[in-house]
Amino acid sequence: MVGDEMLRGISGGQRKRVTTGEMLVGPAGALFMDEISTGLDSSTTFQIVNSLRQSIHILGGTAVISLLQPAPETYNLFDDIILLSDGQVVYQGPREEVLEFFESMGFRCPERKGVADFLQEVTSKKDQKQYWAQRDEPYRFVPVKEFATAFKSFHTGRAIASELAVPFDKSKNHPAALTTTRYGVSGKELLKANIDREILLMKRNSFVYMFRTFQMAAGLFRFIGGAARNMIVANVFASFMLLVVMVLGGFILVRDKIKKWWIWGYWISPMMYAQNAISVNEMLGHSWDNILNSTASNETLGVQTLKSRGVFTEAKWYWIGFGAMIGFTILFNALFTLALTYLKPYGNSRPSVSEEELKEKHANLKGEVLDASHLVSASSHRSTGINTETDSAIVEDDSAPTKRGMILPFVPLSLTFDNIRYSVDMPQEMKAQGVQEDRLELLKGVSGSFRPGVLTALMGVSGAGKTTLMDVLAGRKTGGYIEGHISISGYPKKQETFARISGYCEQNDIHSPQVTVYESLLFSAWLRLPKDVDSNKRKIFIEEVMDLVELKPLRDALVGLPGVNGLSTEQRKRLTIAVELVANPSIIFMDEPTSGLDARAAAIVMRTVRNTVDTGRTVVCTIHQPSIDIFEAFDELFLMKRGGEEVYAGPLGHHSSELIKYFEGINGVSKIKDGYNPATWMLEVTTVSQEQILGVDFSEIYKKSELYQRNRALIKELSQPAPGSFSLPSLLSSLAPSFGTLAAKCKKTSQDLLNAMGSMYSAVLFIGVMNCTSVQPVVAVERTVFYRERAAGMYSAFPYAFGQVVIELPYALAQDILYGVIVYSMIGFEWTAAKFFWYLFFGYFTLLYFTFYGMMAVGLTPNYHIASIVSSAFYAIWNLFSGSFCSAFQRVPIWWRWYCWICPVAWTLYGLVVSQFGDVMTQMEDGRTVKVFIEDYxxxxxxxLGYVAAVVVAFAVLFAALFGFAIMKLNFQKR
Known part of the structure; x- marks a missing residue:
């Protein structure tokens, strides 16, 4: 399974390779590939790009690939380079000539600096100065516009311009370049492939797919989803459509009682045609042929029943309804197809940009020079390079960054782990292929230590178990079997205590989308800092953290949804780190903090990490394809190979000398080339294929080395305790008049009374269902955030559940008042304080128990999709047993009467009816009073009335309590 943030699946790097492989399948001659290396180790990235290069050269194809932080050896695989900055082409041409162009502009790439990283930073106002090479001239900032203009005069730029000036000879076109079909295969093959995929999904999600037999309704809601393009918006409007279909379908209000200005809804309601077809098919059958009173009428019981409910009595309506259902199904699916084809997603996918960044971009485009005062902070002027050495031709920045601590004290702690093993139940697919073992072992006896003030890189090829080891050490694994010993400064690790002194920056940046950057940090600090930290010091600490990770310009920006709006990937990554830093942890785990970032953003993040380590904290980072600068910013390396075994754990040394010395000392390992990235070389020489070629096991070699013995001694030493230590309102305002006008002033006959009750019932059910369906996707998203924050020790489950419940109380009250006043006045209920109060009372607690039921359904199920399906099933049951259409309680079959007593909607309808009509003594057309009619019918x-009110309140309390129980006791996150 591919998996996601809730379901354990393949690793992030493997998921990225799946995406790349999916695009490569087929005869495409032109490939456009965006950030295909994110989450991959540098060795795997090199192999993929090298394969693409060979394929393109042999087949004569075209490939345009954007990469973040490509290693030098990967960068050297490309033929041409396109360098874009602020929307302008700074350079386009052969890779070998790009450095010549920038040297002509006065900039030079330092030794041990990747060319790709240099190109990323040389056009930036904040990083350009360090590359100035004109020693006899003072540095001046060269804006992007000047670079772009100079390139047009450079010989490469002139050659491109000359080539483009000559009209293209169409006779030289390759036949394959002209595409004559829209798709690569025939329509028949496309149809077969899509059906096969649906069948596969049906097998994997049989519980969900069994509800797709209702094709008309499925088509309607598919169309609403395609047109709404947002889950919450779709749920709200789907509830409105369900209201229109149900109320105007002739079931709740009979055809003759529907107001003339609403009758159009009757004729376009699919439910009208379905109900007429089903009713005619049943009532005109032999079971309903009896004539009750031949003297009064010769019509059969079935015909009389049809007429009493305003249903057509002609047999042709069966076929009309049948045809209408097919027509509606085709129509809704066609509209769904058009919506997918022509409607674009909501939101602005552009990331948040600070005012300072906008000024800098504007200056670059205009060729202006910004004064230094426009920049955010002094640290922004400094080099983003880390441990970068420059040759004598490069001007050194006088304001080199200094080590900075933090305002709040902490206790430096070490972490040791010995013989850690982690396994999961063997997947059924592997057992089906003949695997006999019951468990799949992902970590095989891993041992090591992480110390304060030491920045450790946890590396390995994709699927080596890096994130798995981090999850085990941090206590984030929710399943599987863990063996081994973990200690914190000599004491056995206890997760409850460990969560308070540790931080974990996950690879997936999970945040609440509707809060700002500052609010995210403030929330984390409030919940995770000790109570003796006063408010002023807490705010100062937050400001310091924001300054460290350069988030001050984005202080008031909404986080937003990934890829839709709000923060960019790089900004989210920095926010993730900041959320953990404000907790002032002693030990910090970071899972791929530089994945998805360009060279400059990665350098900013690593500078933040380096500053954090220099305060004496223990920091461990998993990392993929680091540049030389970033790799050598680490102090130590913990290297793992595929299969979950360590092959090196020790210092890097100056220019990675210790690492290189260790592996070059192994017989048969190739020497590293000059200028080669040690991180890439290390991963290449330790692959499984290299082990097979050399006939060695790097894990066994490590365990026999002197380095391993020193690490064992260090683990033993650190395992000893130190001496002395210890948008709803607007929709409601439109729905309320709808319900009001449907049954306005209905009070003359028993049918009028039933219509008024039907309108009340519809109001209860549909507004409640709308609340339920609207809250579920929100709760599902927030539950994922809750799992992360609870694992981080920010709070326990009870205050989270309590807060989620309490926050709904004022919203439901405002909703009830806004909706209730309009409906109450338009239907024409009696204007007394008591009756109006009872109407608002039952409306309020009904909205609450529906809302809490939706939250409970999410809490009790693994994901939103199952929660919505389970909820829909109960909507139907509540509708059936609410008492509105069952007539008197005694008429319900005795084996189902118990459910009428536990149906919350039945109690709400009971309370609404008796509070409004239960004491009305007005006589009806048959001589009975309204009170007597209600009691009889x-x-x-x-x-x-008092008992009913207590029961309705009890349902709201029960569903809220069950939601709290589910949040506290159930965990559906599989890691």
Whole structure:
């Protein structure tokens, strides 16, 4: 399984390779590939790009690939380079000539600096100065516009311009360049492939797919989803459509009682045609042929029943309804197809940009020079390079960054782990292929130590178990079997205590989308800092952290949804780190903090990490394809190979000398080339294929080395405790008049009374369902955030659940008042304080128990999709047993009466009816009073009003309590 943030699946790097492989399948001659290396180790990235290069050269194809932080050896595989900055082409041409162009502009790439990283930073106002090479001239900032203009005069730029000036000879076109079909295969093959995929998904999600037999309804809601393009918006409008279809379908209000200005809704309601077809098919059958009173009428019981409900009595309506259902199904699916084809996603996918960045971009485009005062902070002027040495031709920046601590004290702690093994149940697919073992071992006896003030890189090829080891050490694994010993400064690790002194920056940046950057940090600090930290010091600490990770310009920016709006990937990554830093942890785990970032952004993040380590904290980072600068910013390396075994754990040394010395000392390992990235070389020489070629096991070699013995001694030493240590309102305002006008002033006959009750019932059910469906996707998203924050020790489950419940109370009250006043006045209920209060009372607690039921359904199920399906099933059951259409309680079959007592909607309808009509003594057309009619027809007694109110309140409390229980006791996150 591919998996996601809730379901354990393949690793991030493997998921990225799946995406790349999916695009490569087929005869495409032109490939456009965006950031295909994110999450991959540098060795794997090199192999993929090298394969693409060979394929393109042999087949004569075209490939345009954007990469973040490409290693030098990967960068050297490309033929041409396109360098873009602020929307302008700074350079386009042969890779070998790009450095010549920038040297002509006065800039030079330092030794041990990747050319790709140099190109990323040389056009930046904040990083350009360090590359100035004109020693006899003072440095001046060269804006992007000047670079772009100079390139047009450079010989490469002139050659491109000359080539483009000559009209293209169409006779030289390659036949394959002219595409004559829209798709690569025939329509028949496309149809077969899509059907096969649906069948596969049906097997994997049989519980969900069994509800797709209702094709008309499925088509309607598919169309609403395609047109809304947002889950919350779709749920709200789907509830409105369900209201229109149900209320105007002739079921709740009979055809003759529908107001003339609403009758159009009757004729376009699919439910009208379905109900007529089903009713005619049943009532015109032999079971309903009896004539009750031949003297009064010769019509059969079935015909009389149809007429009483305003249903057509002609047999042709069966076929009309049948045809209408097919027509509606085709129509809705066609509209769904058009919506997918022509409607674009909501939101602005552009990331948040600070005012300072906008000024800098504007200056670059205009060729202006910004004064230094426009920049955010002094640290922004400094080099983003880390441990970068420059030759004598490069001007050194006088304001080199200094080590900085933090305002709050902490206790430096070490972490040791010995013989850690982690396994999961063997997947059924592997057992089906003949694997006999019951468990799949992902970590095989891993041992090591992480110390304060030491920045450790946890590396390995994709799938080596880096994130798995981090999850085990941090206590984030929710499943599987863990063996081994973990200690914190000599004491056995206890997760409850460990969560308070550690931080974990996950690879997936999970944040609440509707809060600002500052609010995210403030929330984390409030919940995770000790109570003796006063408010002023807490705010100062937050400001310091924001300054460290350069988030001050984005202080008031909304986080937003990834890829839709809000923060960019790089900004989210920095926010993730900041959220953990404000907790003032002693030990910090960072899972791929530089993945998805360009060279400059990665350098900013690593500078932040380096500053954090220099305060004496223990920091461990998993990292993929680091540049030489970033790799050599680490102090130590913990290297793992595929299969979950360590092959090196020790210092890097100056220019990675210790690492290189160790592996070059192994017989048969190739020497590193000059200028080669040690991180890439290390991963290449330790692959499984290299082990097979050399006939060695790097894990066994490590365990026999002197380095391993020193590490064992260090683990033993650190395992000893130190001496002395210890948008709803607008929709409601439109729905309320709808319900009001549907049954306005209905009070003359028993049918009028039933119509008014039907309108009340519809109001209860549909507004409640709308609340339920609207809250579920929000709760599902926030639950994922809750899992991360609870694992980080920010709070326990009870305050989170309590907060989620309490926050709904004022919203439901405002909703009830806004909606209730309009409906109450338009339907024409009696204007007394008591009756109006009871109407608002039952409306309020009904909205609450529907809302809490939606939250409970999410809490009790693994994901939103199952929660919505389970909820829909109960909507139907509540509708059936609410008492509105069952007539008197005694008429319900005895084996189902128990469910009428536990149906919350039945109690709400009971309370609404008896509170509004239960004491009305007005006579009806048959001589009975309204009170007597209600008691005879529904068995509703006004004397029960107090008990009914208590039951409705109890349902709201029950569903809220079950939501809290589910949040506290159930965990559906599989890691």
């Amino acid at each position: 529904f068995d509703f007694k006004h004397s029960w």
